[in-house]
Amino acid sequence: MGNRYEIVPSGGVTTPKGFRAGGLHCGLKKTDRHDLGAIVCEVPAAAAAVYTTNLFQAAPLQVTRESLAEEGKLRAILVNSGNANACTGRQGEDDARSMRSQIAEAIGVPKHQVAVASTGVIGELLKMDCVSSGIAALPGRLRSDDQGSEDFCQAILTTDLVKKTACVKLTIDGREVYIAGAAKGSGMIHPNMATMLGFVTTDAAIPAALLQELLRETTDVTFNMITVDGDTSTNDMLVAMASGLAGGGELSRGHADFAAFAEGLRYVCGELAKAIARDGEGATKLIETTVTGARSDEDARAIAKTIIGSSLVKSAAFGADANWGRIIAAVGRAGVPVDVNTVDIRLGDIVVLEQSRPVAFDEDAALAYLKGDTVAIRVDLHYGEGQAVAWGCDLTYDYVRINAAYRT
């Protein structure tokens, strides 16, 4: 059976019916790049969100939680980059609330129908004069076309090099439905929904509670399976809004097209997650690690994440070095049981370890493969039925350069 959704290469967060978006430069970033953006829905959209597991959660996350707790509906999401508004105490909370009130007033919606998000440096107060003037100008910049999506995607970036967006089309009750997403994230990236900012829009009709369940399930196999540096951020958040304007009936788990919707959402989140990993700070390539034959899916996830998080594996990938010893060392320290005698490892299609024994392989072919922009590490444990896929990137000089002097 093929995919029950169709990829829309040119689509973005404004493609689903009912959404406008935009961005502008308000002065939080030192460059003239956009640093304030919003997505606005013309009707109250059923909404859901997942948040970082870091105990130190930034002020905007608290405010967004409060908004969603009220009735599970959103009309708008306001995002700034350049400043995380984290560890900023009472003033930071006041600032996040003020951002929410100001945008709510500017577009004429109740403030509990607004989510706010911030990303950037930790521990500095927001320049609220910049933010306020930006919010005043933002409604005039909202557009329902691709440019609106583009401007929003720009506005949420920090050290990211590329904009991250994905969109699919599917059919619910015979009607065309879109799911689209935008995300940012490049450093301080690690599993546990603590990875980035992500925004999903759809014109499907789905109750907020079901959207929340589905978002959580989807996050576990997409955003929670990427790591750039093992550092779980204080700010990360994924918010989904469903306008229902496509006109189909409301989705439930029993609906004939529910699986198509879930698959489409997973595709969108998966693409965004991979885009974040590939654009990891300083990265030159995407690493995709597939673990099969684990005792359980959970064990497979633990192993896949350990491999993808290994500085040694990441450095070897940068150097195009077929150093499988580091991969098996990572398997052995993942904290879950394996049979030490039955491990197979492949790099792409090149078998380098079979039943835990080294296999002579063509070094030139391996070098050529590892020099590509995507490296697949495949580990088969022959120990059970569990499987998982995780994504990361290589560790490079530029990662060190970027992070040795980020703040100053």
Next chain:
Amino acid sequence: MGNRYEIVPSGGVTTPKGFRAGGLHCGLKKTDRHDLGAIVCEVPAAAAAVYTTNLFQAAPLQVTRESLAEEGKLRAILVNSGNANACTGRQGEDDARSMRSQIAEAIGVPKHQVAVASTGVIGELLKMDCVSSGIAALPGRLRSDDQGSEDFCQAILTTDLVKKTACVKLTIDGREVYIAGAAKGSGMIHPNMATMLGFVTTDAAIPAALLQELLRETTDVTFNMITVDGDTSTNDMLVAMASGLAGGGELSRGHADFAAFAEGLRYVCGELAKAIARDGEGATKLIETTVTGARSDEDARAIAKTIIGSSLVKSAAFGADANWGRIIAAVGRAGVPVDVNTVDIRLGDIVVLEQSRPVAFDEDAALAYLKGDTVAIRVDLHYGEGQAVAWGCDLTYDYVRINAAYRT
């Protein structure tokens, strides 16, 4: 009360009575640096060892376990660098056993009184012709003076830049007793006794079982509290030998001088652990993280290790950037409870966060402090009585350079 031991700056593994050591180049390393070494005791020494927690344990660890299981005594430790003899299957086991037999025969001791250790590349078979010719020459190179210790320390290094040794003197039953140690380790360094090779000699008289208990306790607060890159090796092992030749009575937990011995051992292991962290691959400085006020010592250890393992904290240290946001983000993802409102952070003596609120500090003074060769990060949680200290190093361009092309 002062220390109950005295530091012996020039001491090494041959300082305690009864020990000779040496090293030579047998051909496992591409350079002409020493790659085979041994410590030999003139009497069967009470012995103990702790091993890596990695599930994939290298062949020499299995062989050493077997030796110690027989009667808990060792006459010799044979070590090669340049090849880890890990993931080498049946042939690797045969090779490790052969190394043990050959050195046992060469020095005329039972083979179960010999430990073997290897460090270097994973997954390649040992060049046994090189090893065998080296073993044949090794007895002639053993010396009881400082040069013997020096040669041994050289022989166990891989990417290490400096030799690592420490020695203390103390008094047991009125007699002078020495404890000395040598270690290697620079990459694939992470807590859980999976950090390095370490060798401790002493001329104290202590039963093997008690030495084993004490070695485990000491390892938990020394070698298990360092990380370079979060990668737990397949080969790491710490072996201790007590000749008893100092002439004092046998130690027990109730002995009046037991505490002095335990403190001396902790100092030796602590110095070696710090030396490994400072000499981490590509490192320019030692980072010492002290966590106080945690719910328990265990929680404090988890937080200290998370901070010291953060690529972002490590990169900031390299860049002398007082980026405390990354420190508090690490505290928040360590997986143990803290009060998010009561955290103090100091860099050296510079307060940067107090009760979880940013404190204005002198950036120039912070920069000057962070440019030093040792950086102390102090986190007080005000949440309990637990405390811990962990050691690591900065993440630098050279770490990437070294690991992008280690194998090839």
